Amino acid sequence: MTSQRYEWVKPGVTPQIDNPLLRNLPYITAGFGRWAELLNAGQPVHGLVADFPPNERPILESQEIRSIAVVPILYGNLFKGFLGFDDCTSKRIWSVAELEALKSAAAILGAAFARQQAEAAKRKQRLLANALRETVLALNSTLSLETVLDLILVNARRVVPSDGASLMLVDGDLARVVRASGYYQEHGLQKAALNLTFRVSKTPNLSQMAATCRPIVIQDTRTNKDWLDIKGTHWIRSYLGAPIVSKERVIGFLNLDFAEPHAVPPEGPWLLQAFAAQAAVALANAQLYQALEFQAARTRQLALSLMHAQEMERKAVAQELHDEMGQALTALLLDLGALERSLSQTADIGVLERLAEARWLTEHTLGRMRSLSLDLRPPALDDLGLIPSSRPSACIWSSTA
Numbered sequence: 001m002t003s004q005r006y007e008w009v010k011p012g013v014t015p016q017i018d019n020p021l022l023r024n025l026p027y028i029t030a031g032f033g034r035w036a037e038l039l040n041a042g043q044p045v046h047g048l049v050a051d052f053p054p055n056e057r058p059i060l061e062s063q064e065i066r067s068i069a070v071v072p073i074l075y076g077n078l079f080k081g082f083l084g085f086d087d088c089t090s091k092r093i094w095s096v097a098e099l100e101a102l103k104s105a106a107a108i109l110g111a112a113f114a115r116q117q118a119e120a121a122k123r124k125q126r127l128l129a130n131a132l133r134e135t136v137l138a139l140n141s142t143l144s145l146e147t148v149l150d151l152i153l154v155n156a157r158r159v160v161p162s163d164g165a166s167l168m169l170v171d172g173d174l175a176r177v178v179r180a181s182g183y184y185q186e187h188g189l190q191k192a193a194l195n196l197t198f199r200v201s202k203t204p205n206l207s208q209m210a211a212t213c214r215p216i217v218i219q220d221t222r223t224n225k226d227w228l229d230i231k232g233t234h235w236i237r238s239y240l241g242a243p244i245v246s247k248e249r250v251i252g253f254l255n256l257d258f259a260e261p262h263a264v265p266p267e268g269p270w271l272l273q274a275f276a277a278q279a280a281v282a283l284a285n286a287q288l289y290q291a292l293e294f295q296a297a298r299t300r301q302l303a304l305s306l307m308h309a310q311e312m313e314r315k316a317v318a319q320e321l322h323d324e325m326g327q328a329l330t331a332l333l334l335d336l337g338a339l340e341r342s343l344s345q346t347a348d349i350g351v352l353e354r355l356a357e358a359r360w361l362t363e364h365t366l367g368r369m370r371s372l373s374l375d376l377r378p379p380a381l382d383d384l385g386l387i388p389s390s391r392p393s394a395c396i397w398s399s400t401a
Helices: 028-040 057-062 096-139 145-159 204-212 268-342 349-376 379-384 386-390
Strands: 045-048 067-075 078-087 164-171 174-182 197-199 216-218 238-246 249-258
Touching: 028 045, 028 067, 028 078, 067 096, 078 096, 145 164, 145 174, 145 249, 145 268, 174 249, 204 216, 204 238, 204 249, 216 268, 238 268, 249 268, 268 349
Parallel strands: none
Antiparallel strands: 045 067, 067 078, 164 174, 164 249, 174 197, 216 238, 238 249
8 A cells, every 4th residue: 555645836736635446555456566667677667648548547537647657665685655746737757867867856856755764763773772771770779579560560561561571480381460450450450360370281372382491472452362261351452472592491481462453563573572581580590599688587597496496395303393393302401490490419520421411511502402493494584574574785885976
């Protein structure tokens, strides 16, 4: 199809820039197949309209064109448009020199368009590269798994703009949606999306990505026989997905959804795949950090449980020392004291010395037993608890000059 984009006319000639016949004209089916063949080959179309084939004359004659010369605009070897010169007042015969001059003008114009397109492509690449670099920096700025998941989804839509996005994590053959944004969030479908779980082997787009480790594009979901029509996703007309691969294993999927068919840009697959590669590193690091944090927390809990068990054992031993042995030694001490008093008048000095020695030994043993009981179960444990009471006390010194 072709459309007239620019026009200049001399005074007295009717402009055709708004002519509906020159908007989205299917030039082959409209009878201009000869033009398409010549222009694609880099050749001009020229001559008197009256001499043109009958199927070409109506549109030209309706514009009062009597003679025409058309030269192709090429980007390299690709035919991208044409430059037309019309004579509406005379039956002009175009000379070879004129045609060559017009072809040179079209070549200059084509080169300018190609340069402009190349510069626009470079700018786009720079913007995409900057976006990718910034998203990589954002992903590597944290080890929190929840934050990494949020950043992956937000920045995936930044690298390849889309109407909706979802992030899946893989566990065996199951892929579970862990994040959803865009259309899902705006239309209250986020909660439903987060409840979705898919069997990778039974879901065509996921199984293909898992097998090839490459992105997949579906430009029209309604004409794709493998597309799964799930409730709440009828709005998805085109789709771009990429696997998240870590150590040659697919650990997740990035899914970008578009409300219009054929909306996936040509650079979308490789951009999303490049981003998914960086996301895989950040995700693997965050998962490893989470596992280490869990293991550290479990180790701390086991240590506390062990300390608690030891403390309870010490408490039991201290209680037994205090209640059983303490009472027995106290009773023995009382008995020795009573015996010593009763024999003080009748027994010889040697017996009394032995009794005094036994009473001293019993008192000393009772004192040592009480000290051992306090060492096993300090009173601070009951007042402060295990952890605070185990911390060393600190003294703070200050001085003034």
